[in-house]
Amino acid sequence: MMVTQIIAGLKNFFIFNSTLSTKEGEELKKILYYYPVTDNTDVQIKNVGLVEGIVQFTDTFRPSSPVSSLHTNKTRHLYYQPEKDFWLVMTLKLNRPTKEKELSNESEDLEDDIEDSVYQALLKQAYLMYRLFWGTFRDAKNTDALKMTLELFYRAYLQSMKLANADILNMFSGIQYLPLDKDCFLKVQTFVNCLESTYDFIIHTSFLYNDYLIWSGIEPSDMQVVYQYLIGTLLPANVEAEMQGGSIPRNSPSPFAALRHGRFITGPSNLKLAQTVGKVPKVYLFANGESQEFYLVVYRALSATVCLFIKGDTELNLELFKTLDDVINTKLINIVSDIADYCSKQVITPNLSDTASRYIYFNNINLAYKSTAHLDNKQSGNLACPKESVRIAAEMKGNIPFLGQAGETIVKTMNDCWVVMKTSNHREFYIALQQKNASLIDISEEVKKLCDTELKGIFFNQL
Incomplete structure (x- = not known):
């Protein structure tokens, strides 16, 4: 059984704190945010009360394992x-199937097609993204201020959630890195060091080429959230704006090719015409468990994106942005040209057939991921392998705690596809193979070849 669209949509989303009110008749005070606004207060109170009851029940019988779904x-x-x-x-x-007969036959299959861990990851990401821009809930001055910021943030954020296309990549929330030769990498590092040593208000810097991270001066857990914001929201929105404005030809092989001179994406986008510094978001980073406030200034030239994390108490003005523009643009153009030249000389992977093996790799240490199972990183649902294989991979990931530090799992699907998971040294490797008549020995050999080719045999201990 195949279901074309399992998730019909978001029924509700709410945030509450039971300690905000303990008096009967004042249950509404517990609710900090609730979507949709069309649900009346009785429905809201009823839904919150149900969750409170479930939480209390599970805390009583399984205090070491909080309820999650x-x-x-x-x-x-x-x-x-x-x-x-x-x-x-x-x-x-x-x-759900509407007919009783369909319901009895398909209910169990549909149940299995939804992986809780995937949507748990989406829920966690919704919190982390809020925390990036507003800090923790407890950082709010008071309850009214918290309600206001929650409303401002989630009103837009919930509309951007791609529920139907969520999969194992949401569980990783990983980062795509661009490996460079030592000369190119040294030039990037020198550029970053020069900026930070020249301007003491620049505390951290991150450097991306297209959607790939080359350098980051912030903790991986912080960069993980910033990266998702950059590639998921900020950069795509600006590329589209540039196309609509006519500054980038729609048929250009590279949408960045026309941007010979860089510009600020956050801050004054046009320094010649700007009267103010414009919108510069503040973000909160949590290195060492303590929140630190920074301005996030994002500058882009050609295919490069430079993120400057500037002290939160710095006075931003147009003169400062003009100075940064002069320094960054001059140095950045040459660096990007070298990176582009290096990338153009690398071996290009040939187009794979529809039945070729596909894989997803994730490194838990630096949060790096790579996927040939996905045709893009836009969470568009475009897959190069059966959706069922990606779902099974997500289910396998949920079982990793039971495997120990290293293990291997092989599953054959109802459609005669194979899904393999290998874990070792904090790395995870998932392979989807479409070989209907293959034996277990054939699959093991194919996986070994793929590991030797793509991972060069260094990531996995011999089991």
Whole structure:
């Protein structure tokens, strides 16, 4: 059985804190944010009360394992407690067969097609993205201020969530790195060091080429969230704006080719016409467990993106941006040209056939990932292998804690495809093979070849 669209949409999303009110009749005070606004207060209170009851019940019988989900016939409920007493709840509407006969035959299959861990990751990401721009919930001055910022943020954020296309990549929330030769990498590092040593208000710098990270001066856990914001929201929005404005030819092989002179993406986009510094977001980083506030100034030239994390108490003015523009643009153009030249000389992977093996790799140490199973990194649902294989990979990932530090799992699907997971040294490797008549020995040999080719035999211990 194949279901074309399992997730029908978002039924509700809310945030509450039970300690905000303990008096009967004042239950509404517990609710900090609730979507949709069309649900009346009775429905809101009822939904929050249900979650409170479930949380208390599981705390009583399984205090070491907090509740994370609830399954019903037509919905899937996800729970996440990011801070003490604060709960995020997301309820998904499911497409269910309408006829009783269809329901009995397909209900179990549909149940298996939704991986809780994937949507748990989405819920966690929703919190981390809020925290990036507003800090923790407890950092808010008061309850009213918290409600206001939650409303401002989630009103737009919930519209951008791609629920139907969520998969194992959401569980990783990984970073794509661009490996360079030592000369190119040294030029990038020298450029970053020069900026930070010249301007003491620049505390950290990150450097990207297209959607690939080359250098980051912030903690991987912080960069993970910043990276998702950059490639998922900020950069795509600006590329589209440039196309609509006519500054980039739509048929250009590289949308960045026309941008010979760089510009600020956050801050004054046109320094010649700007009267103010424009919008410069503040972000919160959490190295060593303590929040630090920075301005996030993003500059782009050609295919490169430079993120400057500037002290939060720095006075930003047009003169400062003009100075940075002069320094960054001059040095950046040459560096990007060298990177582009290096990349053009690398071996290009030939177009793979529809039945070729596909893989997903993830490194838990530096959060790097690579996927040939996905045709892009836009969470568009464009896959180069059966969706079922990617779903099974997500299910396998959920079983990693039971495998120990190293292990291998092989699954044959109902469609005669094979899915293999190898884990070792904090690395994970998932392979989808479309070889219907292959034996287990054939699959093991194919996986070994793929590991030797793509991972060069250095990531996995011999089992």
